[in-house]
Amino acid sequence: MTNAGRLSERVALIAGGGGEIGAAIARRFAQEGAKVAIADLNPAKAQAVARVIAASGGETRALEVDVADEASAEAAVAETIDAFHKLTTLVNVAAAVTPDGTVETLTLAQWNHAIAVNLTGAFVMCKYAVPRMRRAGGGSIINIASQLGHMGVTQRSPYCTSKAALIHFTRILAMDHAADNIRANTISPGFILTERSSARSGGKERARIRSGPRHLLNRPGEPEEIAAGALYLASDEASFVTASDLLIDGGYIAFKGNVGADGRPGS
Secondary structure (H helix, E strand, C coil): CCCCCCCCEEEEEEEEECCCCHHHHHHHHHHHHCEEEEEEHHHHHHHHHHHHHHCCCEEEEEEEECCCHHHHHHHHHHHHHHHHCCCCCEEECCCCCCCCCCCCCCCCHHHHHHHHHHHHHHHHHHHHHHHHHHHHHEEEEEEEECCCHCCCCCEEHHHHHHHHHHHHHHHHHHHHHHHHHHEEEEECCCCCHHHHHHHHHCCHHHHHHHHHHHHHCCCCCCCHHHHHHHHHHHHHHHHHCCEEEEEECHHHHHHCEEEEECCCCCC
């Protein structure tokens, strides 16, 4: 790890940092000099990511957090401050596994869980992070949304709705706290090849084969490609970027909106 990178002197809290996308962001931030608090519902996963970073010389702390629980979210921010004395960067990656179904078949509990984790979780993390970031002189908030926040998919209403709302929430967050020198943006990934996303297809290889042709680039994305986008938004290179959504989807949305009879992009 380096202490002279693009995120030198930054302290980042990554909620959902034990997953593959969150872990890739944590590693990339640490490589660029940030001190990183890795918070996850599964503390063993957070600890595993922290060990990798520490082994390379990075400064890190593993935390347990349930973003759907306000007290837990508040504690994660407080523990980050205790460890590193300030907070400049917040990344909300945590997302609920949502079942397929329609309004008739989904339960209210399933709907509420998706909203609680995907949307309200980001709200409560920001609620307790913003005052700390203000004290640090400002910073960057990055909420991980989805391409499905921009389009509808049958039987995925809890996920699509919560991610669309997250994009709009982040715009308002940016408006509310621009005067605090806090930038807020979302990243909307396309299909990113992880164990979790591949489960619907029966494994990574099958997911790669099935999802690739749905993208203009004819392949799914990798967690490291989302980490590269997060690094940009967290860095001074994005100092004029706020209230924006960074779509990293391999051309998925453009492809779905412009396909010919052969299933390939139209003219």
